[in-house]
Amino acid sequence: MSEWLVPAHVDRSKVVDFDLFEDRRFAQAESPHAALYALNKEAGCGIYWSPHNRGHWMVTSLELAHEVAKNTELFSSTEMTLPPMPPELEPKLIPLNLDPPEHRRYRLPLTTAFAPRRVAALEGMVRSYAVELIEAVAKGKRCDFVHAIAEPFPIITFMRLMGMDTTRLHEFRTWITDLMSPDESPRARAYQNIRLMMGELIEARLARREDDLISFLLDTPIDGRPPTVEEMHGYAMLLFAAGLDTVANALAFSMSHLASDQALQEQLRTDPSLIPKAVEEFLRLYGVPIPPRTVTRDAEFGGVHLKKGERVALVLPAANLDPEAFPQPYRLDLTRSNSKHVAFNVGPHTCAGRYLARMELRVLLEEWFARMPNVRHDPESTRQYRLGLTLACIKLPLVWD
Ligand code: HEM
DSSP, X not given: OOGGGSOTTSOGGGBOOOOTTTOHHXXXXXXXXXXXXXXXXXXXXXXXXXXXXXXXXXXXXXXXXHHHHHOTTTEESXXXXXXXXXXXXXXXXXXXXXXXXXXXXXXXXXXXXXXXXXXXXXXXXXXXXXXXXXXXXXXXXXXXXXXXXXXXHHHHHHHHHHTOOGGGHHHHHHHHHHHTOSSHHHHHHHHHHHHHHHHHHHHHHHHXXXXXXXXXXXXXXXXXXXXXXXXXXXXXXXXXXXXXXXXXXXXXXXXXXXXXXXXXXXXXXXXXXXXXXXXXXXXXXXXXXXXXXXXXXXXXETXXXXXTTOEXXXXXXXXXXXXXXXXXXXXXXXXXXXXXXXXXOOSTTSOTTHHHHHHHHHHHHHHHHHHOOOOEEOTTSOOEEEOSSBOEEEEXXXXXX
16 A cells, blocks of 8 residues: 555544555455445445545445535535546536535526426336337347446436437437546547537527426526526536436346346336335445545544545445444345435435436336346356446346246
């Protein structure tokens, strides 16, 4: 472990050799979540200093995760890159990268747009996409679940919700994949293309409103005035970043669990009323984002000394496996009360799309069990994961009889 990545104010007992992007535990464990569970068992849940990625704090206990998320005065969202980028290169996603009180003004229109009543009205449309995708897969005896379902399903739903032209699905899907690329040039190209497409859509809706999210946001004032075109672009970019990869990965991790548990598949097919409970357990067990915060001033917190400017990774997927909060945390338990889990975080930045996300997961599983026999992991092809601030399952080969 490199000593220079451990500053003098950090107590040595609080240093844990864990690298969020390429830790040795990830190579040894069967999945990213198994690796985080191994970390919890080894170090205990709490707040630790990771000497990797230029050094940062990691919060892995549920209680401290709640405290960090709610204390926006000490933990700011204005700089969320890790490893840290120069301030001028920090993304400015609205309202993700804003702190209260400014955050609230921009968040309100999204809270209304994704309220339970509006999400419920989308269910029929979401269900018809789920059926279409599953029926295409059901004709065969194997598939890569990520390519066939987990990835396109939230994208089609989202395009329809926004009011985008779904005949451009293929093109748009390529851009979304490029947007998640670790390389700069495909990311920049995708960003330009999406911006162009969104620009055309915003212009069209400015001229004539339709029954879609863009029209709704155009008519929802920010501080008593209509949003500017630039603010509309800001919303659109955040929604792409926040609402596509997350649902795709939550779905893929859930299906991966199911493929290893034949009895659970039987149980959910026989009694679909258990599916919402299963969705909640999947969300807890297989958290996706690890959002960072930046410390705003020197302070004592959770028994450690924090210095202004330090990054704190909210390792929400590890906090959801905290044995203090969830007995036998790495076990799926349909009778568990999950009210405290942080899959969507808590506090002012709680996921604005959580009702939509839950509905997408539930509907997809309902239609899956209505049409598909039990599935297993394909013994001839391996699962693939991607680590980092979004835990991802990028390939999930399945077979069935
Ligand atoms: C299973 C799927 C999803 C998961 C696990 C998830 C998780 C999260 C988490 C943990 C945050 C908090 C980030 C932070 O504290 O910095 C967040 C924020 C957000 N999410 Fe989601 N999300 C999901 C789906 C969605 C969907 C479908 C949408 C909308 C289309 C969405 C829109 C947002 C927005 C707008 C924010 C920013 C909220 C703010 O800063 O006030 N998410 N999400």
